[in-house]
Every structure is written in C-alpha cells, then in structure tokens.
Amino acid sequence: MISVLGVDVGGTKIAVGPVDRAGTQLAPPVVALSQTSDEESFLLGLEAVLRRALKEFERFEPGAIGLACAGTVDRARREVVSSPNLPLVSVALGPTLQEALGMPVVLENDGNAAVLGEALAGAAAGLRNVVLLTLGTGVGGGLFIDGKLYRGAHGGAGELGHTVVQMGGIPCRCGNRGCLEMYASGPALARYASSRARDPERDPNGTLIALRERGELNGGVVSKLAREGHPGAIEAVKQLADWLGIGLVNIANTFDPDMIVVGGGVGELGELLLRPAREFLRRTAMPPGSEEVQVAAAKLGNRAGLVGAALATWEVVEGTG
C-alpha cells in the first residue's frame, strides 16, 4: 500500500486522488460531476468514479479510501447522518462502499478533513494547535488541538460559522440570528458590494448594477473585481475583513492557537482580505495571542478536503487515529 485515495465528495463534483503517508497528492485527481437527484443515482455515480480512480491510480497501490463529506458524519458507523448538499440521510456510505470495493473506507466531515490537511501537510505543517476557518458559500471550521483533530464529544465541534457575532442580527439558515456566516461568507461579500451599486464613486462604470441585474453578483465576482481595483468591490472586501477580524479575535481569545488558517473561495482573496483582518486581531485580541497567533491563507486550496480525508484514513488504517 503506497497510497490512500482521498475523495472530496461535493454537491457539484467528486474529486479523487492518491495521497501518500506524508500528505503528498501523487497525481492529479479524477473528477466527475455529482448526481444529486436522489440517493440511488448519487451512490451509483460515486461508486463508478471510485472504480475508475482505482484503475487509473493502480500504480500507486491504493489500499484504502477516505471520503470528506459536508454535513454531519457518524464516524463510528461510517454514516452520513445529514448533509446540506448531498441527497443522503442516515446512509451508511462507509460499509456500502467497503463491501462494493473490497477495501477499508473511512468517512470524515469536510471541515475536519480540511484542517487535518492544512495542519499536517499545508499552511500549518508542523504546528500543534491550528484552527481552520473556511469562507465560502457558508463559513466552516476545523480544530486541530494538541497535535490531533478535535471533533467534540458528539462529532459536532468546529461550527465556527455558527457562532453569534451580532446578537439579534441577520437570520441564519441554522435557525439562529447574527451568525458569523451571515457576515463573512461569499453571499455577505456580494451583499456588501450590492449596497455600493448605484453610487457613482464606488461603481463608476455601473459594473455592480449590471451584474446585480443579471443575477450574477456573487462572492467570486466581487473578489475578482476587488483584485482588479474596482473601488466598490475593494470597499466590500474591507467590510468583510472587519467581520473576519471579529472571527479571528474570537478564535484567538478562545484557542490561542499557533495559527489560524483562512481558506475557502473567499479566503482566496489572500492578503487583500487577510492584512486588514490580521491588523484588527493584533489591535484587539488579548495578549499574548494578539502578538503571537499567526494568520495565514490556506495552502492546499480546494485539495484540503481530499488530502485531509486521506490522512485521516492513513491514521485509521495504521491504528494511530
């Protein structure tokens, strides 16, 4: 066994790649679109892409499979309990695939997998206490504490997007109000940009208005505009950075970690977003964390889930997890 197949099981696509014990991805991934119309077609599609990958990566002698899934995962039963983007409710994905493919299959929550990837083989390699904050359509997190993944007493730890930063604030899909996800996600960035449309100084060529009218004003587009120097988009990023700063301070004052890694689609803004947020942290967090806690962009990008799921599986196979 030279590799474990790491699998990022997303609502749009499934990516599978061989990963060695050190967390190195040995080849570009096999990618397929997810079939999410119903459970059966989803499972058939997933099994098909895994069979294809096992063949494609035969030379890397894969001996086990690790899947990263969004949602609530029961690790012991290797079951997806519920998922925001997969048509799975209480589906024992692990045992089913293990029987079909004849090798160990491990399930991990995607935030957990991602922090494991970044902490063992990414931006925080070699550090013992790492918190991952992912800014995308939602805001997620993962906790690596004292050299190990921390999943909580019931597998639900690390939901950093659903910590309240504004009592009585914007209603969140989780049922609460004022969650960080409502202020530091891609949709929030689009909202901040939208509020600057129709302002001739901030949207000189009407770009934001046009995008909004076409229904195309999203976090990714605003990020791109900000990098190109669009004034309204840059202001929107600064507004997002204020909220990210609050998120970072809360993490620093709670965990005092070695490093906070910021990932996700919005996180790809890099220093344009991180610099002002880090400055806010330095100014307002409690010492010694205010000076000591590092803030860095994720290094593995969208490969963090795939690599982390494989690393979690290596640990299970070797009995060290």
Added chain:
Amino acid sequence: MISVLGVDVGGTKIAVGPVDRAGTQLAPPVVALSQTSDEESFLLGLEAVLRRALKEFERFEPGAIGLACAGTVDRARREVVSSPNLPLVSVALGPTLQEALGMPVVLENDGNAAVLGEALAGAAAGLRNVVLLTLGTGVGGGLFIDGKLYRGAHGGAGELGHTVVQMGGIPCRCGNRGCLEMYASGPALARYASSRARDPERDPNGTLIALRERGELNGGVVSKLAREGHPGAIEAVKQLADWLGIGLVNIANTFDPDMIVVGGGVGELGELLLRPAREFLRRTAMPPGSEEVQVAAAKLGNRAGLVGAALATWEVVEGTG
C-alpha cells in the same frame, strides 16, 4: 505526602486548603486578607499565610503548593506576568516561594485551575470535554479538552469573556467592543436592573432606585432581589440569560463539549439563570450539540480555584501534567 496546599490568590483575600489526590479538600481553608498596596507587602503577606497554613495543616503532610492567580501566568517560569487584581508584574512567584518554604510551588491561571477542579472533582467529574464559563465582575473561562487542560499555544486560551457577541457594541476594558463580558457579567446584571428603576411596575417599592442612589446596585444585590421575587430584578436576570444563551450556543457550536459548567458569583443564581439560557441553547445550537451538550452550575463554587490549583500541582509532582 497526603496533600497539596491549594491556594486561591485573589485581590481581596487569599484562601489556602489541603487537597488530596482525588480533589477532596481535607479541611476548611485558612483565609487572610490580601495586601495589595505594593509587591513587597503582598509577597510578605502571602508567605505569612502560607507558613500559617503549613503549620495548621501539618497533619495532612502537605508536600507541595499550587497557586491559582488571575491574570497571565508563565507556567514554565512560574511567574505572574501581569494580573488585573494583584500588584505583580513579571514576578517569579514560584521560585521565590519555593526557596522560602522548601517545597515545590506551581502556578496556574485561575480560570484554568477552576475548570480543572470542576472537570476532575466537581460538576463535570468523569467527563472528557468540559468548558467552564465564569460570570462574575468579569467573564472568564477554562477549557478541558480530551481529558486534559488546554492552555493554548502561548498560555492564553479560554478568554471566553472577550469573544465578541455584538460587533461595535459596548467598549470593553480589553480594548475591543461588544465582548461577552460586557453583557453577561455582574456589572451587566446591575445595568439591566438599573434601566428598570423608576418603572413603577418593575420596581414597585423603589428598591432599585434607592440602591442605585446609594451606589449599592451591583450584581450580587440584583441576584438576591431576583431570588426574592422582585419583578425588575427577575427581568434583569432574564435579559442576562439571553446573553448567556448566546455565550452557550457559541461554546456548543465551537466545542461540542460533554458539558458547559457555569460558575462565578452571577452563576450562583443557578436554574433561575440557567434554565432560560439552556432553552435558548436547545433551540438554536447546531445538532447534535443542541440536544447533547449538558449545561450545569459549578459545584465547587469559590473553592474551584483552590482545588484545581492543587490538582494541577499533583499532576506536576507526579509527572503526569
């Protein structure tokens, strides 16, 4: 060695008691007032009360001393770096006392000591993942993760009172705005009651006005009035419970612990405060934590620091900490 002397080093008083390996306090504490005018008189006073306690508790054969201090503690150097209520800046309390008294002396932050006490010998005895939230003049915290005290990468973890729950909210003494401490502490409770003075329905006998005019409207008094059924004080406790609920949800969604223990002077309100806050948690936290995370009142009360400091010292002396 049958006992370790646990010491709660407060700004008002110092309490010293013998604690066995199981966390049982073997006798009522020796208590003395703190001398906080300057460093020298503080140290002389502390040494004197420790000598008195060593004599008083001779029959329990104390073999080491553990001190719980508010503020930033450098455990390796056994030094108080800074403290909100003690006249100590970068004072190597551990080595100094160890030389004077001829036995090992260990220093621990008071929040850390308290969570260790509650997790090993208090409300959460036997549980592996425990978060302590103390509501007093300030709001503090302590983290017990995977069966061990978690102090953070630089000793600063657990500052839960300085997580932001209201972006741009009330300025906090830490330099930030909108910290939980500004909304869930004793002074916040007094503020909530004060805003109900002069309202004949909520303060029928003018009790709150009279207290406020005498400068005696504080969290302790409001707690007492609420327990006695005073309508304005009960409303103030409910307002505090809303904010405590936010604090509990943030802890549950972040840590998904076995139990959140609520201590401190305001925490002594017990179920009057905890019931509505727990209901808010059940309603708004993410599953499975929303159902599973227990919320309980601290059991050791103001002995948690003393007992926890002793337990931390037992671990050091035995080489298990």
